[in-house]
Amino acid sequence: QLALVTGVTGFIGAHVAVSLLNKGYRVRGTVRSMEKANELIRLNPELKDKIEFVIVKDIMEPYAFKDVVKDCDYVCHIASPFFVSNVTDNKAQLLDPAVQGTLSALEAAITEPKVKRVVITSSFAAVGDFTKDPSSGYAYSEKDWNPISYEEALKTDNGIVAYCASKVFAEKAAREWVKEKQPHFDICTINPPYVYGPTIHPMNSMDSLNTSNQILWTVINGSKVQPSIQSLQVDVRDVADAHVLALDHPKLGGGRVLVSKGPFFTNTISKILLDKFPEKKDVISEPSDVPFNDKHYTIDNSFSKSLGMKYHSEEQTYIDTAVNLWERAKQF
Numbered sequence: 075q076l077a078l079v080t081g082v083t084g085f086i087g088a089h090v091a092v093s094l095l096n097k098g099y100r101v102r103g104t105v106r107s108m109e110k111a112n113e114l115i116r117l118n119p120e121l122k123d124k125i126e127f128v129i130v131k132d133i134m135e136p137y138a139f140k141d142v143v144k145d146c147d148y149v150c151h152i153a154s155p156f157f158v159s160n161v162t163d164n165k166a167q168l169l170d171p172a173v174q175g176t177l178s179a180l181e182a183a184i185t186e187p188k189v190k191r192v193v194i195t196s197s198f199a200a201v202g203d204f205t206k207d208p209s210s211g212y213a214y215s216e217k218d219w220n221p222i223s224y225e226e227a228l229k230t231d232n233g234i235v236a237y238c239a240s241k242v243f244a245e246k247a248a249r250e251w252v253k254e255k256q257p258h259f260d261i262c263t264i265n266p267p268y269v270y271g272p273t274i275h276p277m278n279s280m281d282s283l284n285t286s287n288q289i290l291w292t293v294i295n296g297s298k299v300q301p302s303i304q305s306l307q308v309d310v311r312d313v314a315d316a317h318v319l320a321l322d323h324p325k326l327g328g329g330r331v332l333v334s335k336g337p338f339f340t341n342t343i344s345k346i347l348l349d350k351f352p353e354k355k356d357v358i359s360e361p362s363d364v365p366f367n368d369k370h371y372t373i374d375n376s377f378s379k380s381l382g383m384k385y386h387s388e389e390q391t392y393i394d395t396a397v398n399l400w401e402r403a404k405q406f
């Protein structure tokens with residue numbers, strides 16, 4: 075069975091490819107350039123000759139995925155812009171590529187009769203209502219939607235809000251497209267909160283580290299900055315396995331799966347890593363005196379667990395990420 079992975083040189087995309095290969099799928103991956111594809115293989119020699127690379131320079135181009143979906147049984151659409159700083163044009167930089175990229179993937183899939191399901195990487199960003207008091211104690215589930223309007227998404231000067239909106243409108247566009255076109259395949263979205271975990275994808279520098287891991291990197295990069303951020307997290311390896319599980323799970327036609335291990339708090343990350351790596355105390359920031367907020371909203375992950383999803387422990391995720399990021403940083 076052949077699966078197309080869009081954005082295979084991204085943080086999550088590379089792990090999805092590995093998870094697919096481990097479970098016996100063949101993988102075709104879209105990349106913006108062959109240089110990046112070669113760099114992915116240089117970093118992970120065990121992937122040599124295992125991924126068929128195809129170039130899709132810009133997911134925004136009409137019919138971007140037209141020819142690359144040929145003979146695919148499944149599509150994992152992961153490519154989407156994920157940055158929250160230096161956003162000067164919400165529409166051009168975030169909203170349009172997220173929405174158009176998703177529609178292009180679906181328009182391509184409808185031309186290939188073999189496609190059975192398209193799994194789309196959405197996000198908790200499409201689920202949470204971030205205008206609410208974070209201390210609501212609310213447990214979000216698959217039925218919730220971020221209520222932001224398109225007008226607000228265009229106007230906001232907050233890059234995080236604009237990025238979240240791009241995920242809302244991409245997921246909505248996909249679901250509306252399916253309702254309207256009634257294709258021969260169905261879709262499922264995977265909706266993770268902040269994703270941490272070891273990186274196996276190409277990077278130019280630690281400054282180009284993917285957005286979610288940047289928070290953990292700030293805690294361990296020697297800057298001694300303690301951002302005191304609390305939110306929710308999941309390990310990238312579990313997100314990757316969720317994509318593979320979603321490909322043919324009978325309960326997931328049209329489905330939506332929130333994948334989350336639980337809360338993270340950067341003070342807890344500091345404590346766990348200082349305890350595990352006392353010799354690294356010069357580069358790990360100390361916990362601040364901001365307390366953990368036990369009324370913070372959470373994610374109800376019971377649906378994902380009912381499907382058989384297993385999660386890495388919080389400790390394992392932070393330890394494996396830290397070891398990986400310290401190692402990667404030596405290359406730059």
Ligand code: NDP
Nearest residue numbers: 081083084085086106132133153154155197268269284286
């Ligand atoms: P990355 O930035 O590492 O990956 C994004 C991928 O999309 C890259 O492969 C990138 O290509 C590709 N891409 C972006 N814009 C374009 C474009 N215009 N044309 C072609 N390719 C493009 O981020 P992540 O791996 O973290 O994110 C992957 C997906 O997961 C996104 O949909 C994101 O919204 C979602 N997500 C991520 C979370 C996280 O915490 N990391 C949480 C929830 C959802 P290139 O490699 O060439 O830059």
